[in-house]
Every structure is written in structure tokens, then in C-alpha cells.
Amino acid sequence: MPRGILPEVKLRAVKDYISGSGSYLSHASELGVGKTVFRRWVNKYKTFGESAFIRTGHNQAYPASFKKYVVETYLNGEGSYRELAVTYNIPSENTIRQWVLK
Known part of the structure; x- marks a missing residue:
């Protein structure tokens, strides 16, 4: 945003x-x-x-287990970057894209 x-x-x-x-x-x-x-x-x-x-005033930190879950969901074809960002309230699709690339 x-x-x-x-x-x-x-x-x-x-x-x-x-x-x-x-x-x-x-x-x-x-x-x-x-x-x-x-x-x-x-x-x-x-x-x-x-x-x-609602702004929190800081960047959100996500646990490794959550990141792994979101990446696996994406890799299993269960949602696009956009859909997952909305579903899990992640402000940027690019955040998920970077997790997948890692």
C-alpha cells in the first residue's frame, strides 16, 4: 500500500x-x-x-513456519501471490514472491 x-x-x-x-x-x-x-x-x-x-507503524515479522506454509500453499497451486496475500493479510504480493525465491 x-x-x-x-x-x-x-x-x-x-x-x-x-x-x-x-x-x-x-x-x-x-x-x-x-x-x-x-x-x-x-x-x-x-x-x-x-x-x-489499519497501520501498525512497523513491518510485520513472520515466523519461519508461517512463511513455509504460505510457500507450500503457493507451490501446491492452491493460490496465486495475490490470493495468498489477501487471504493471509500480507501487505505485498512481492513478499510472498521473495519467500518462494528463497
């Missing part, structure tokens, strides 16, 4: 989109992010509700 955009702004844009106001592209353009980023926000909101945008 781009850190320069306040969680309240992201939440308002996602709620507006879900209520039928505007498109992925219109909201993304208004906020200065890519359509894919905005779509990710919508998916996270649908999965986790308003808590999807």
Missing part, C-alpha cells in the same frame, strides 16, 4: 466504489495509484473490512 495515502482516504474511496460510485480506474486516478493497487485495496476491504487499512 502506498504509505502516503491516509487509511481514511483509502477507506472512503473503497466504500464509494463498492456503493457504485465510480470505477477502479476513476478512483485510482484520483488517488494517484494504479488500477491494480486500488483493486487490491477493494479485495482486502472485502476480506478484512475496515481493519485492512
